[in-house]
Amino acid sequence: MSETAAPARGLPVVGRALLDGFVRRREASVLLVALGLMFYFRAASDVFLSRDNLVNIAQATAPTAIVAVGIVLLLVSGEIDLSVGIVAAFAPFLLHFAIDYYSVPVLPAFVLALALSAFIGLVNGFIVTQLRVPSFVVTLGTFFAVQGLLLMTSHAYPVPIPEPAKGRFQTWLGAGPWASITWAVLIVTVFHVILTRTRWGLHTISVGGNPVGATEAGIRASRIKIGNFMITSALGGLAGIMEAARINTIDPNIGGGTTLTFAAISAAVIGGTALAGGSGTIVGALLGALVLAELQNGFNLIGYSANTIFLILGLAILVSMIANQYLSRLRRAGRS
Amino acid sequence: MTAALEVRHVAKRFGALTALRDITLHVDPGEVLGLIGDNGAGKSTLIKILCGFHRPDEGQILVNGDEVTLRSVDHARSLGIDAVYQDLALVNELSVYHNMFLNRELVRWPLLNNRKMRRRAEEHLRDMGVDLPDVTVEVAKLSGGQRQAIAVARSVYSDARVLLLDEPLAAMGAKEGTMILDLIRDLKQRGEVSVIIIAHNYAQVLDVCDRVNLLQQGRITFDKKAADTSLEELTDLVVAEYRRRR
Numbered sequence A: 001m002s003e004t005a006a007p008a009r010g011l012p013v014v015g016r017a018l019l020d021g022f023v024r025r026r027e028a029s030v031l032l033v034a035l036g037l038m039f040y041f042r043a044a045s046d047v048f049l050s051r052d053n054l055v056n057i058a059q060a061t062a063p064t065a066i067v068a069v070g071i072v073l074l075l076v077s078g079e080i081d082l083s084v085g086i087v088a089a090f091a092p093f094l095l096h097f098a099i100d101y102y103s104v105p106v107l108p109a110f111v112l113a114l115a116l117s118a119f120i121g122l123v124n125g126f127i128v129t130q131l132r133v134p135s136f137v138v139t140l141g142t143f144f145a146v147q148g149l150l151l152m153t154s155h156a157y158p159v160p161i162p163e164p165a166k167g168r169f170q171t172w173l174g175a176g177p178w179a180s181i182t183w184a185v186l187i188v189t190v191f192h193v194i195l196t197r198t199r200w201g202l203h204t205i206s207v208g209g210n211p212v213g214a215t216e217a218g219i220r221a222s223r224i225k226i227g228n229f230m231i232t233s234a235l236g237g238l239a240g241i242m243e244a245a246r247i248n249t250i251d252p253n254i255g256g257g258t259t260l261t262f263a264a265i266s267a268a269v270i271g272g273t274a275l276a277g278g279s280g281t282i283v284g285a286l287l288g289a290l291v292l293a294e295l296q297n298g299f300n301l302i303g304y305s306a307n308t309i310f311l312i313l314g315l316a317i318l319v320s321m322i323a324n325q326y327l328s329r330l331r332r333a334g335r336s
Numbered sequence B: 001m002t003a004a005l006e007v008r009h010v011a012k013r014f015g016a017l018t019a020l021r022d023i024t025l026h027v028d029p030g031e032v033l034g035l036i037g038d039n040g041a042g043k044s045t046l047i048k049i050l051c052g053f054h055r056p057d058e059g060q061i062l063v064n065g066d067e068v069t070l071r072s073v074d075h076a077r078s079l080g081i082d083a084v085y086q087d088l089a090l091v092n093e094l095s096v097y098h099n100m101f102l103n104r105e106l107v108r109w110p111l112l113n114n115r116k117m118r119r120r121a122e123e124h125l126r127d128m129g130v131d132l133p134d135v136t137v138e139v140a141k142l143s144g145g146q147r148q149a150i151a152v153a154r155s156v157y158s159d160a161r162v163l164l165l166d167e168p169l170a171a172m173g174a175k176e177g178t179m180i181l182d183l184i185r186d187l188k189q190r191g192e193v194s195v196i197i198i199a200h201n202y203a204q205v206l207d208v209c210d211r212v213n214l215l216q217q218g219r220i221t222f223d224k225k226a227a228d229t230s231l232e233e234l235t236d237l238v239v240a241e242y243r244r245r246r
């Protein structure tokens, strides 16, 4: 690597080495985009960097980032989950049923809701690995199935947050201004370490990069994939419950569904995770989620209508993905 | 002497295709067995059965005289059997040293002990005489021969008692090939490791092996000490069948 080749000949050399090391990092390009957008919107609107608006951006970033963590794990292991958003919509109802119908205390109910979410991931993973159906199809199926369950059990009506869950639980989980982003950063940090520094992460990369080779080396690919499906669903459930806590109601139509899934996939890909499997970055996905939130929020402040923002968002996603592809190709060619 | 690894009447079918009909062979402790045969004869299939990747449809496998059912690659490895696959089983996206420790990572729980793995990988490759300046590069960036050297190093330094090498020299240059053959000779001299090696270069086979088996149409059709046979005989055997059919 070039760090060793750089003698201490004053700042320019050190600076170039730092810059070099920075550009080589996969997250570099999306970080630049996030910063660039920040400057642009700050110039366009004075309130963009006000405290209240930063809270808005943080709260929009968090659920996408949390779900994107799971999506990155799955993409790296060569799979995808389209059902995670509807799991996010379903999980707060599971919490509500447990507390209001079965009088389960709040914390166990919370754990139960996450466990049931993870179970949906288990089903996904089982069908994908044991019955050998592509995850795209399987999770499309679970998406509709869970949506059916959700609409049947909730009758498509919102319900209030259960009384015992109000107060500290709700504040800590999502209602507090910085609660959700704190959780998101925590989760991103933990899973970034898992992906880059543990056996689980190494094996996740292996089964996505070379499925046959990984199995030949004795890695249990099914176990890794099922685990990642379960993590993704559980994170989806968590994001859904956090959103419910934040908007102070459990609504089957808000806080989940395809919007959340697609935002998370976009965040992952904008962040630099390839759809082909074998490589990806969780920190990049957080930055990707930030970019999406900035775009939405910034153009809103400037005064575009919601419909125009969809168009801009779509174009921005395309542009950043193209740029990222291009940059990562450059990066690959440059590295010795 | 009980064989380090023995195979009795093993058969393997892939759907309608019978890859192995009736294989019986053995390798003694400290012995190097050469396995030769046409493309598609079933050599790799046999290796994959012996290392726990495939399950045989019939027959028995004995390790040190005890019959075993190899449940998984990990299980075979725990019995001291390790393989270098023909496709090498390397993950392009991972660094050289992560590949060398794939699924036997050194861990300081809960994290990987990267520093130790990197140092060991450097040592092993240096011992082998592989010239690789940096073990942190992605395997994707290496040449075919370098990749093969890494796959071989991974198994050789795994303290296996039975090594299965599926064409470990296929992509090697003359010098590097000699290096690997020397390595196998070293292992043989220490007398602790048994080796089954598949190769298409019969000169190399005769050079390094104690005994040679020929696999044809899913059966072992020839079994002789390397000292009792010759390059001409092996070539004739393999080509004769083809000539006969023409």
Ligand SMILES: Nc1ncnc2c1ncn2[C@@H]1O[C@H](COP(=O)(O)OP(=O)(O)OP(=O)(O)O)[C@@H](O)[C@H]1O
Pocket: B014, B017, B019, B037, B038, B039, B040, B041, B042, B043, B044, B045, B046, B086
């Ligand atoms: N997983 C599999 N599924 C179906 N058929 C297979 C599979 N693996 C091998 N075969 C078939 O089994 C036969 C033996 O294959 P194998 O790879 O063992 O040959 P080989 O002796 O190693 O040949 P080569 O010298 O070309 O490596 C071939 O006809 C091959 O098509």
Ligand SMILES: [Mg+2]
Pocket: B043, B044, B045, B086, B166
């Ligand atoms: Mg073969």
